[in-house]
Amino acid sequence: MEYIRDIHQQAAQQGKPVVSIEFFPPKTPGGEKALFERTIPESMKLAPDYCSVTYGAGGSTRDQTLRIVREIQDRHRLTCMSHLTCVNATREQLRAYLNEADQAGVRNILALRGDPPAGTSEFQAVQGGFEYSYQLVELVRSFDRFSIGVAGFPEGHIACRAGKQADWDHLKSKVDAGAEFVLTQLFFDNRDFLDFRDYIRDRAQLDIPVFPGVLPILSGRQIKRFTELCGASIPPSMARRLDELGDDDAAVSEYGIEFATRQCRELLDEEVPGLHFYCLNKIRSTSRVIEALGLKPR
Ligand SMILES: Cc1cc2nc3c(=O)[nH]c(=O)nc-3n(C[C@H](O)[C@H](O)[C@H](O)COP(=O)(O)OP(=O)(O)OC[C@H]3O[C@@H](n4cnc5c(N)ncnc54)[C@H](O)[C@@H]3O)c2cc1C
Numbered sequence: 001m002e003y004i005r006d007i008h009q010q011a012a013q014q015g016k017p018v019v020s021i022e023f024f025p026p027k028t029p030g031g032e033k034a035l036f037e038r039t040i041p042e043s044m045k046l047a048p049d050y051c052s053v054t055y056g057a058g059g060s061t062r063d064q065t066l067r068i069v070r071e072i073q074d075r076h077r078l079t080c081m082s083h084l085t086c087v088n089a090t091r092e093q094l095r096a097y098l099n100e101a102d103q104a105g106v107r108n109i110l111a112l113r114g115d116p117p118a119g120t121s122e123f124q125a126v127q128g129g130f131e132y133s134y135q136l137v138e139l140v141r142s143f144d145r146f147s148i149g150v151a152g153f154p155e156g157h158i159a160c161r162a163g164k165q166a167d168w169d170h171l172k173s174k175v176d177a178g179a180e181f182v183l184t185q186l187f188f189d190n191r192d193f194l195d196f197r198d199y200i201r202d203r204a205q206l207d208i209p210v211f212p213g214v215l216p217i218l219s220g221r222q223i224k225r226f227t228e229l230c231g232a233s234i235p236p237s238m239a240r241r242l243d244e245l246g247d248d249d250a251a252v253s254e255y256g257i258e259f260a261t262r263q264c265r266e267l268l269d270e271e272v273p274g275l276h277f278y279c280l281n282k283i284r285s286t287s288r289v290i291e292a293l294g295l296k297p298r
Helices: 004-014 029-044 062-076 091-103 133-143 164-169 171-177 190-203 220-230 236-245 249-269 283-292
Strands: 018-023 050-053 080-085 108-112 147-152 181-186 210-214 274-278
Touching (some): 004 181, 018 029, 029 062, 062 080, 108 133, 133 147, 147 171, 164 171, 181 190, 181 220, 181 274, 190 210, 190 249, 236 249, 249 283
Parallel strands (some): 050 080, 080 108, 108 147, 147 181, 181 210
16 A cells, blocks of 8 residues: 555645545444445545544554554555554554554554543553654654654644644654654634644744645534534634524535535645545545535546
8 A cells, every 4th residue: 555645745746636534433333334335435436545544542443443444455445544542552552553554554654642531631641651642653653664644733732721833833843753744633714724834834844744634514513512622613603504503414514515615625725735534434525525626536
């Protein structure tokens, strides 16, 4: 499978945006059946450049993440990146995961710290584990076998009390450790993304491509919960519209498609190198956005 850094380079040479889609490991056998039988085959029709699979809190989806990544690569011949977090893991456990991923043909890792486990508010490194994602980046880099992505936060990371610029400055340690690209947290005001991107490039002088994370909204209740958890904000006009639409998820999804299409068009006009879609294992809305942008192959 390809290194994502090579996918980026080829797309930049061809002047094409890189399109990637993120999945999460389902919690139930029914969810897994739907992922394998519907969501992933439908996603393949969009010909994404690569996809990624999240890593559950505290390593709860460790085996599932790797199994899904492997299945996508082996069955669909699509490059797939494994997310990996430091939560509840020692250096040796992380090393073991990376060895297994390497043997399974995984070439790309999104190196994350992870959120504090449920019931705790502050992240605590375990004895022999890591405190920050840059330490995981260093470990992944030491294998010399993977292309490495990291997370970025256009509105600043929720736990960074010193403000968003202090958080953005912390990206330097990830880049110095070997990160090759940034995927951002979801956001709804493109100004937040553009300020972040410009700061990284012009003020912090980091030479690293930054890919916006785009979430076509599927439900009002769900997006309020997500944004509370990750610290992203809902613009007032969006909050009003979501209030009007209430629990009518079909109408909210239509609004989400329109909003995300407009958002992506503006981002592409600003020459972002690509778009990373949080499809939430329901590909219909993402598919409609990609189609409306003219990025779906005929
Ligand atoms: C695209 C994307 C995918 C994600 N996928 C997952 C997933 O699969 N599983 C999951 O559990 N979570 C996932 N997350 C969430 C992520 O794990 C959390 O947001 C987590 O709290 C922060 O991770 P990080 O890698 O940015 O951590 P870090 O880079 O370690 O940052 C954490 C905090 O420490 C600060 N910090 C960083 N470096 C330093 C330093 N050198 N010195 C002092 N302070 C520092 C930062 O400002 C920040 O406040 C994802 C997030 C994004 C954007």
